[in-house]
Amino acid sequence: MKEKLTGAAVGAAMLSLCFSGGAAMEAARTALGVCAGTILPSLFPFFVLSILLSRLGVPQHLGRRLAPLAGRLFGVSGAGLTALPVGLLGGYPMGAACVAELLAQREIDRDEAERLLLFVNNSGPAFLIGAVGAGVFDSAKAGFLLYGAHAAAAILTGLLFSRSREAAEPAPPRPGEPFTAAFPAAVRQAVGAVLTVCGFAVCFSVLLGLLESWGFFRLLGVCTQERRVLASGLFEIGSAVGAMRGLSQSPAHLALAAGVLGWGGLSVHCQTAALFADSELSLRRHTLGRLCSALFSALIAGALAPLL
DSSP states (O other), X not given: OHHHHHHHHHHHHHHHHHHOHHHHHHHHHHHHHHIIIIIHHHHHHHHHHHHHHHHHTXXXXXXXXXXXXXXXXXXXXXXXXXXXXXXXXXXXXXXXXXXXXXXXXXSXXXXXXXXXXXXXXXXXXXXXIIIIIITTSSOHHHHHHHHHHXXXXXXXXXXXXOOOOOOOXXXXXXXXXXXXXXXXXXXXXXXXXXHHHHHHHHHHHHHHHHHHHTTHHHHTTOOSHHXXXXXXXXXXXXXXXXXXXXXXXXXXXXXXXXXXXXXXXXXXXXXXXXXXXXXXXXXXXXXXXXXXXXXXXXXXXXXXXXXX
């Protein structure tokens, strides 16, 4: 039955493309513009640097210093905790990509990778401050507020689901790869990763365009701008940010934006799943973490909004 439903859904999507090709092309064109203008410039350099640092062995050395703090606060290893700043600075799905690289290098095990995915995969400052703060609310201060709420939500989620971990003596760090070998490999991996991110962004943007053209949102009663933001944010945050344009800086609207950005959209979840396609890793904790991030981000942003 599951296979039949999946096949029927894919067939319906194919028919929709045939009868609503114009809407699909426009949605794809918009998504490609977002990829070229936002995703590639903001994510690709971070992908390269993150993979390069891992191949050079930097997380192993840094993990030895972070091990006591990481174990007491978050119940993870020092090497694993290095994924948190990467995720908070690089944006979706840099945190998950860092975890995948650590898992591939056997710096962490599968259980720790699943626990890290609760709180290290986050949106970055370039997107929150630039695209959302300045682009939607015409205020860099609003962007900083959203980013602060997002970072605080990630830390709170990590603390909430932490469990005690004995501070074991870290293993001696293995020598990293030579730079001449690590850099070309990092660029190749980064190209594949960022193309995957762009691919999912385009696919979900086209899906939203098809749903719009067939009146799906009107059928559900999604007639207000706030409901459209929620419906778009369920699938893809780029489309949700586009739907946010024109919202005021009210506490309710900032909380709505923070919640949608904390969830990340099904596109981010698929990007994360693609990173761990060969590891048979369960992503249930990642989904739980995104739900907690959405809730905490919305509450914190709504509470701090009157300070603007």
